[in-house]
Amino acid sequence: MxxxxxxxxxxQSEVIAFLEGRLAPARRIDTHGAVVFLGKDLAYKLKxxxxxxxxxxxxxxxxxxxxxxxxEVNRRMAPEIYLGVAPVRRAAGKLVLGEIxxxxxxxxxxxxxHEAQETPETQMLRQRDATSIRRLVSxxxxxxxxxxxxxxxxxxxxxxxxxxxxxxxxxxxxxxxxARAMLRSAWLAEEEQPK
Numbered sequence: 001m002x003x004x005x006x007x008x009x010x011x012q013s014e015v016i017a018f019l020e021g022r023l024a025p026a027r028r029i030d031t032h033g034a035v036v037f038l039g040k041d042l043a044y045k046l047k048x049x050x051x052x053x054x055x056x057x058x059x060x061x062x063x064x065x066x067x068x069x070x071x072e073v074n075r076r077m078a079p080e081i082y083l084g085v086a087p088v089r090r091a092a093g094k095l096v097l098g099e100i101x102x103x104x105x106x107x108x109x110x111x112x113x114h115e116a117q118e119t120p121e122t123q124m125l126r127q128r129d130a131t132s133i134r135r136l137v138s139x140x141x142x143x144x145x146x147x148x149x150x151x152x153x154x155x156x157x158x159x160x161x162x163x164x165x166x167x168x169x170x171x172x173x174x175x176x177x178x179a180r181a182m183l184r185s186a187w188l189a190e191e192e193q194p195k
Contacts, residue, residue, distance in 0.1 A: 009058040010049035015088055018095040019046060033057065044086070136186045144179035151176055 004011065016035055020028065023044055025037035033055055035046045047063040057063045067085045075082040084100035137145060143165075150161045151172075158176075162169045 007050050007052055008048070009051055012046070012049055015046065015095065018088065019044065019097070022097055042083075046088075132187070132190065136183055136190075139186070140179055140182060144175050144182065147172055147175040148179040148183070
C-alpha cells in the first residue's frame, strides 16, 4: 500500500466506497479538497480530510463547518440547487448516510460568512441606483442600448448578439465597449451633480 501524502490527515477510502455504493453516481470528480458524486438528479460533495496552509479540513468538525458555510453562501443564489448537509455516520458498525440537514449544529460557532441585514438606508440607495441605471441605459442610442441589454441583461455571447443584430462580432464588441463607456461617463457626471 502506498504511503499517504503528508497533507492527507485521515484515510477516507471506506467512506468513499460506501458513498459510491449507496449513491451509484453516474460520474465521480476528485479534487484536492473534495470528492463530488454526480447522480441523475442530485450531487453530493464529500470534503476530504486534508490540511494545507490555506485549507484545514483535518477534523470532521472543520469539514462540517465548511459544508454548512458553503451551503449558507450558495443557497442565497441557488436555493433549489444547494439543499443542505447530510452526514455520514457509523451506526451498529455500519456506515449510514443521514438525512439532509441532519448534521449536528455547532452552537456558539461564528459562521465563516455573514452578511449584515440590509438597512432601510441601503435599500433606498440600492433602489435609487437601480432607477438611475435603468434611466441611463434607456437614454443610450438604440444600437448601443440593444447590444448592452443583450449582453449584460440577457447574458448572450458576442456571437449570439451578432446573429441577432445581423452585424459582425467586432461591431458587437465595439458597441458594447462604447455603451459601457457612455454609461460610466453618464453615471459619474450624475454623481458629481449636487443633490
